Amino acid sequence: RKEVEQDPGPFNVPEGATVAFNCTYSNSASQSFFWYRQDCRKEPKLLMSVYSSGNEDGRFTAQLNRASQYISLLIRDSKLSDSATYLCVVNIDNFNKFYFGSGTKLNVKP
Amino acid sequence: NAGVTQTPKFRILKIGQSMTLQCTQDMNHNYMYWYRQDPGMGLKLIYYSVGAGITDKGEVPNGYNVSRSTTEDFPLRLELAAPSQTSVYFCASSYPQGSSTDTQYFGPGTRLTVL
Numbered sequence: 001r002k003e004v005e006q007d008p009g010p011f012n013v014p015e016g017a018t019v020a021f022n023c024t025y026s027n028s029a030s031q032s033f034f035w036y037r038q039d040c041r042k043e044p045k046l047l048m049s050v051y052s053s054g055n056e057d058g059r060f061t062a063q064l065n066r067a068s069q070y071i072s073l074l075i076r077d078s079k080l081s082d083s084a085t086y087l088c089v090v091n092i093d094n095f096n097k098f099y100f101g102s103g104t105k106l107n108v109k110p
Numbered sequence: 111n112a113g114v115t116q117t118p119k120f121r122i123l124k125i126g127q128s129m130t131l132q133c134t135q136d137m138n139h140n141y142m143y144w145y146r147q148d149p150g151m152g153l154k155l156i157y158y159s160v161g162a163g164i165t166d167k168g169e170v171p172n173g174y175n176v177s178r179s180t181t182e183d184f185p186l187r188l189e190l191a192a193p194s195q196t197s198v199y200f201c202a203s204s205y206p207q208g209s210s211t212d213t214q215y216f217g218p219g220t221r222l223t224v225l
Binding site: 004008034042043044045046049087097098099100101102103 | 143145150151152153154155158168200213214216217218219
């Protein structure tokens with residue numbers, strides 16, 4: 001079983017739409033959670049950390065549900081520039097070993 | 111700061127050849143990592159290091175070796191290249207604070223093809 005699982009998509013949405021991605025993780029001892037963004041043929045870059053209480057950064061909102069072992073990312077008012085692959089990342093142990101999901105591809109259309 | 115730099119950007123190897131992928135960071139981060147990313151897949155951890163002189167295996171270490179003689183450098187060695195090692199290799203570093211604010215900073219990647 002994979003440590004982190006994501007719907008690969010693609011999610012094709014019009015500009016201005018609201019879109020949500022979920023990610024499930026298998027290890028209940030997981031400690032830290034993140035969303036990274038990866039543009040085509042580029043390195044991943046941190047989008048936001050995910051806190052137990054949920055957190056918001058502009059148009060982006062992340063939620064963590066420890067009981068059901070999933071995290072979510074909500075993007076409001078989608079922009080063309082939001083088109084990318086979004087990677088769910090989970091940190092399990094104290095030595096900062098990160099486990100990456102395969103990513104969810106988002107295409108925002110004009 | 112240049113952040114995390116990787117060389118080369120691209121490389122084509124023949125089966126059985128060896129090479130070293132270079133990774134350097136100038137942020138004085140303790141932790142460094144090597145990942146590989148196959149097409150349409152997430153990143154898989156090859157090796158990681160928590161400080162100079164300390165390295166450990168990740169999920170997919172077979173066929174690779176690493177060393178960490180300085181804080182700044184973390185080279186990845188392929189001894190006998192195989193087609194299964196065709197991938198994009200990313201180096202990353204972090205300065206863990208033991209909290210959910212830990213962030214990994216990635217290099218631009220090395221695209222390796224083994225024929």
